[in-house]
Amino acid sequence: MFHGLWALTNRELKKWYKVPVLLLMSIVQPILWMALFGRAMNIGALFSNPGVITGNLPPQVSQQLNQTLSILGNQIMEKTFGTSDYFSFMAVGMLSFIVLFTSMTSGMSIVWDRRLGFLNKVLTTPVARGSIIMSKVFSSIIRSLIQAAIILGVALLLGLRLGPAVSLINVLGVFAALFLLSLGLSAIFLSIALRSTSWESQMAVMNLLNLPLLFASNALFPINSMPDWLKAVASINPISYGTDAARQLLLYQPDMSRLMLDYAFLGGFAAIFATIGIILSWRLLSR
Amino acid sequence: MAKIIETEGLTKKFDNLTAVDHVTFSVEEGEVFGFLGPNGAGKTTTINMLTTMLKPTEGRATINGHDIAKDSAEVRRSIGVVPQEYTADEDLTGYENLILCADLYGINRSVAKERAKELFALVKLEDAKDRKVKTYSGGMRRRLELACGLVNHPKLLFLDEPTLGLDIQTRQATWDYIRTLKKEYGMSLFLTTHYLEEADSLCDRIAIIDLGKIVRTGTPKELKDSLGGDVIELGVSGGSNLTEELRRMPEIIDVRLEGGNKYRIKAKEGEEVIPRVIDIAKRLGGKVTKVSLTKPSLDDAYLEYTGKSMRQEEGGAAVWKQRITMRRARA
Numbered sequence: 258m259f260h261g262l263w264a265l266t267n268r269e270l271k272k273w274y275k276v277p278v279l280l281l282m283s284i285v286q287p288i289l290w291m292a293l294f295g296r297a298m299n300i301g302a303l304f305s306n307p308g309v310i311t312g313n314l315p316p317q318v319s320q321q322l323n324q325t326l327s328i329l330g331n332q333i334m335e336k337t338f339g340t341s342d343y344f345s346f347m348a349v350g351m352l353s354f355i356v357l358f359t360s361m362t363s364g365m366s367i368v369w370d371r372r373l374g375f376l377n378k379v380l381t382t383p384v385a386r387g388s389i390i391m392s393k394v395f396s397s398i399i400r401s402l403i404q405a406a407i408i409l410g411v412a413l414l415l416g417l418r419l420g421p422a423v424s425l426i427n428v429l430g431v432f433a434a435l436f437l438l439s440l441g442l443s444a445i446f447l448s449i450a451l452r453s454t455s456w457e458s459q460m461a462v463m464n465l466l467n468l469p470l471l472f473a474s475n476a477l478f479p480i481n482s483m484p485d486w487l488k489a490v491a492s493i494n495p496i497s498y499g500t501d502a503a504r505q506l507l508l509y510q511p512d513m514s515r516l517m518l519d520y521a522f523l524g525g526f527a528a529i530f531a532t533i534g535i536i537l538s539w540r541l542l543s544r
Numbered sequence: 545m546a547k548i549i550e551t552e553g554l555t556k557k558f559d560n561l562t563a564v565d566h567v568t569f570s571v572e573e574g575e576v577f578g579f580l581g582p583n584g585a586g587k588t589t590t591i592n593m594l595t596t597m598l599k600p601t602e603g604r605a606t607i608n609g610h611d612i613a614k615d616s617a618e619v620r621r622s623i624g625v626v627p628q629e630y631t632a633d634e635d636l637t638g639y640e641n642l643i644l645c646a647d648l649y650g651i652n653r654s655v656a657k658e659r660a661k662e663l664f665a666l667v668k669l670e671d672a673k674d675r676k677v678k679t680y681s682g683g684m685r686r687r688l689e690l691a692c693g694l695v696n697h698p699k700l701l702f703l704d705e706p707t708l709g710l711d712i713q714t715r716q717a718t719w720d721y722i723r724t725l726k727k728e729y730g731m732s733l734f735l736t737t738h739y740l741e742e743a744d745s746l747c748d749r750i751a752i753i754d755l756g757k758i759v760r761t762g763t764p765k766e767l768k769d770s771l772g773g774d775v776i777e778l779g780v781s782g783g784s785n786l787t788e789e790l791r792r793m794p795e796i797i798d799v800r801l802e803g804g805n806k807y808r809i810k811a812k813e814g815e816e817v818i819p820r821v822i823d824i825a826k827r828l829g830g831k832v833t834k835v836s837l838t839k840p841s842l843d844d845a846y847l848e849y850t851g852k853s854m855r856q857e858e859g860g861a862a863v864w865k866q867r868i869t870m871r872r873a874r875a
């Protein structure tokens with residue numbers, strides 16, 4: 258059923274690692290987000306330096322008040338973000354961000370293969386139709402995970418504070434969640450592109466969906482503080498589940514039941530869309 | 545002999561355009577079979593159906609005994625395809641492309657390496673095989689496509705316009721490869737072309753296809769002969785009238801006397817008829833002053849069967865729309 262899968266995946270990866278600029282370009286964006294957005298939106302500072310309000314009070318009162326506010330602020334941060342450090346919160350969100358962006362662009366490659374004739378050649382060989390889409394899914398997953406690993410490394414350098422008991426198993430767990438997220442997302446975007454001959458329309462789909470998908474998730478801000486309609490969208494957005502799993506494992510004291518829910522949702526999401534992708538490729542690749 | 549291709553009423557419709565219309569033909573094993581026809585006649589659509597890329601709307605076809613609709617995986621295993629467009633991956637080298645093709649056929653790596661060596665020698669790309677395909681010229685890319693089409697040692701090779709846009713040298717070289725394949729590998733070939741001399745010099749049999757229908761099938765010679773033979777023009781001075789005597793020869797179809805001493809003779813096997821015609825003229829006391837022989841070309845046959853007007857290159861909006869539909873369907 259998946260004859261030729263590895264050969265085709267290998268081709269995709271070869272095209273990628275032979276041009277290191279591509280890797281560089283794709284990780285620059287999330288790094289900029291972390292460095293600019295993550296560092297500039299220093300939400301914790303709102304509470305730790307509230308000197309503006311207490312300026313006119315006697316020094317003793319002011320000091321006491323500052324202390325209280327600072328403790329209170331920490332609690333608010335903890336309650337909202339699960340950590341007192343917003344940078345760590347959003348840096349973990351960037352792992353889902355890079356997975357989302359890489360998976361989205363995978364749809365483009367099938368459009369190019371069709372336009373450049375390569376797809377026609379593959380279709381005349383005994384390669385299984387499902388392999389054609391799955392090879393692109395897998396190369397997209399591999400690229401996503403490698404990029405996510407680099408982003409995680411850069412985040413640590415920029416000051417990501419890991420939770421108390423982070424072990425290698427936790428890190429593997431994070432990548433398992435990102436694997437499932439990337440599998441489902443790539444399958445969706447490749448399915449959209451299966452019949453398309455126009456990369457312009459594929460670009461339009463990407464531009465239309467990327468930021469809404471990112472903002473309607475917990476990647477940058479927690480779901481709890483969102484209005485109800487947005488909450489509804491964010492709670493079926495697979496990016497929320499991937500990000501939550503990563504935060505549970507890297508930042509928080511892991512809550513097993515939530516973690517299970519995250520994996521179950523991501524697993525179902527990946528299985529459903531991979532199956533749809535394979536079925537569509539049987540139907541749509543040859544007419 | 546076994547039939548390598550057999551079709552029966554093969555038809556493909558795109559929306560309201562019938563690109564291939566109830567086409568029935570068969571190709572013997574070891575034969576070079578050509579589809580000759582103008583642009584938009586349905587040649588590529590037929591190839592796409594036979595290579596399982598398009599599903600026929602109606603009719604059936606078997607390749608090597610396997611049904612193209614039910615047994616498409618088996619069909620793909622036994623054929624090689626050299627499509628009209630370039631299909632190699634430009635970012636990879638020629639060698640990587642060929643190995644990738646071999647992998648797609650599930651050929652094991654050590655066999656693939658041997659085949660690569662053999663095929664790069666055949667198409668004379670040994671020196672360029674480690675360069676990226678991006679840097680290849682048109683002719684080199686064609687040769688690489690040919691090598692990729694041969695990597696699984698197919699019993700049947702499809703060539704869609706194999707020499708389209710190539711210079712004369714590369715075209716000649718491609719023809720030589722095709723002859724080699726037939727002779728040394730005993731391969732059957734199915735090719736489409738709109739170059740008449742290509743069909744004439746390569747094909748054992750030709751089907752002329754126009755507007756989705758086969759209008760005539762035969763060997764190049766049969767097609768030419770069907771037009772009524774060679775034309776001999778003979779100038780004679782003196783002697784008596786040759787007409788009666790000439791008409792008695794079985795090879796001669798028609799004799800006309802034009803302007804006193806000039807004969808226009810229609811005959812089969814013109815080269816062999818001429819010496820005897822000269823003998824007759826001498827016997828009857830005449831002196832031959834001029835002889836010329838015109839053989840009908842495949843061009844004549846082609847124009848005879850497909851008509852002389854240009855095809856859909858110009859025309860109303862409907863025709864233009866049809867062409868666009870066809871292009872989309874192919875892409």
